[in-house]
Amino acid sequence: MDGEMNRYILMNEPKGLVPGYPKSMVDILGELNITAVHGSTHKYLRGALLSIISPIMIRDQLLPTLDQLVRSYLSNWDNQVIDIQQKIKEMAFLSSLRQVVSKESISIRDRISREFFKLVLGTLSLPIPIPGTNYSRAFQARKAIVSIIREVMEERRKSQETHKDMLAGLMGNDESRYKLSDEQIIDLVITIMFSGHESVSTTSMMALKYLHDHPNALQQLREEHLAIRQRKKPDEPIDFNDIKSMKFTRAVIFETLRLASVINGVFRKTTDEMELNGYLIPKGWKIHVYTRETNYDPSLYPEPLKFNPWRWLEKNLESNNHCLVFGGGTRLCPGKELGIVEISTFLHYFVTRYRWEEVGGDTLLIFPKVQAPNGLHIRVSSY
Numbered sequence: 517m518d519g520e521m522n523r524y525i526l527m528n529e530p531k532g533l534v535p536g537y538p539k540s541m542v543d544i545l546g547e548l549n550i551t552a553v554h555g556s557t558h559k560y561l562r563g564a565l566l567s568i569i570s571p572i573m574i575r576d577q578l579l580p581t582l583d584q585l586v587r588s589y590l591s592n593w594d595n596q597v598i599d600i601q602q603k604i605k606e607m608a609f610l611s612s613l614r615q616v617v618s619k620e621s622i623s624i625r626d627r628i629s630r631e632f633f634k635l636v637l638g639t640l641s642l643p644i645p646i647p648g649t650n651y652s653r654a655f656q657a658r659k660a661i662v663s664i665i666r667e668v669m670e671e672r673r674k675s676q677e678t679h680k681d682m683l684a685g686l687m688g689n690d691e692s693r694y695k696l697s698d699e700q701i702i703d704l705v706i707t708i709m710f711s712g713h714e715s716v717s718t719t720s721m722m723a724l725k726y727l728h729d730h731p732n733a734l735q736q737l738r739e740e741h742l743a744i745r746q747r748k749k750p751d752e753p754i755d756f757n758d759i760k761s762m763k764f765t766r767a768v769i770f771e772t773l774r775l776a777s778v779i780n781g782v783f784r785k786t787t788d789e790m791e792l793n794g795y796l797i798p799k800g801w802k803i804h805v806y807t808r809e810t811n812y813d814p815s816l817y818p819e820p821l822k823f824n825p826w827r828w829l830e831k832n833l834e835s836n837n838h839c840l841v842f843g844g845g846t847r848l849c850p851g852k853e854l855g856i857v858e859i860s861t862f863l864h865y866f867v868t869r870y871r872w873e874e875v876g877g878d879t880l881l882i883f884p885k886v887q888a889p890n891g892l893h894i895r896v897s898s899y
């Protein structure tokens with residue numbers, strides 16, 4: 517829980533502090549997935565991943581796709597009571613599917629969505645292959661998803677048609693800098709969809725919750741977005757410069773990540789016996805780098821239990837060594853900026869189109885995982 521120690525662990529993977537995610541996660545995301553490999557293989561896979569989600573790719577390819585999807589997903593919500601948790605999860609899934617396989621996303625959507633939600637459930641489960649358990653269902657779902665992605669890859673190779681999406685970037689061509697095997701591509705695609713989906717949807721839901729409970733923050737955020745709309749024609753998409761201008765939105769996202777502790781920690785394991793802070797940690801032991809405590813450290817965040825997005829505008833808190841909401845070191849979230857763009861785009865269209873109030877009576881848990889076990893129901897009306 518100690519901030520210094522957490523940081524030390526994240527910064528020292530080469531000393532033998534490698535990711536130690538549970539067996540269920542490795543089995544379901546695949547043994548070649550980026551979080552399961554180390555050293556030069558990790559560096560190579562990470563390079564390939566960063567090349568398809570770079571700022572230029574976000575600007576030219578991913579944001580336009582995302583903008584179109586969010587805009588149409590959020591239409592016709594007026595005068596409805598909706599479970600915003602469920603809606604956001606579906607939207608985050610559809611958006612990552614569209615980013616990964618743009619053209620085929622419509623034809624494979626139903627098949628892959630059924631399997632994807634089973635897969636997510638099994639990533640943290642007891643890895644005992646008994647039929648009917650979450651683990652076993654997720655394992656079957658993984659097999660189904662692998663075969664769908666393989667089909668798409670084969671079709672693309674046959675047709676020679678050009679595509680502009682993440683899968684096309686990973687499959688590459690003769691001139692590509694990164695050459696990945698089909699198995700590496702498939703595990704990376706599954707990991708991208710899994711990692712992006714959970715954290716982005718939970719953060720979006722919690723941001724709405726905090727904004728609902730703090731009208732002054734909502735007002736400032738709405739003003740930021742209305743100012744962007746005023747510069748545009750009614751149906752004009754938002755672009756990368758608009759995203760860069762959303763300073764207060766970014767602060768709301770960081771404050772949400774901190775206060776809800778959307779990611780409460782990350783897993784590591786020792787490759788050898790080692791001493792940490794005077795304690796001898798045996799070889800192969802798991803370490804849960806628990807970042808929630810640092811998120812609530814009053815010396816870093818005065819009045820830590822208060823939702824105060826303005827704190828992120830005053831000092832350069834984002835680059836503080838102890839800010840680990842996106843992890844740190846060689847495993848710092850490669851999807852950080854993409855995730856922020858996704859949440860910002862959702863907030864942009866949501867707050868400029870709608871007002872909302874909670875129906876009430878829903879429970880929100882922030883431990884062990886941030887979730888609304890029975891959904892978060894809100895009544896939506898046009899703004």
Ligand code: HEM
Binds near residue numbers: 707782840843851
């Ligand atoms: C609010 C959004 C997000 C949050 C809070 C978040 C958080 C994190 C954190 C804390 C880690 C570090 C894990 C570790 O050290 O073991 C991580 C890694 C990772 N994230 Fe994100 N993430 C977000 C969005 C995304 C998105 C949109 C993608 C899609 C590309 C993504 C893909 C990944 C991948 C592939 C890794 C593993 C990196 C590696 O092992 O080198 N994340 N994320």
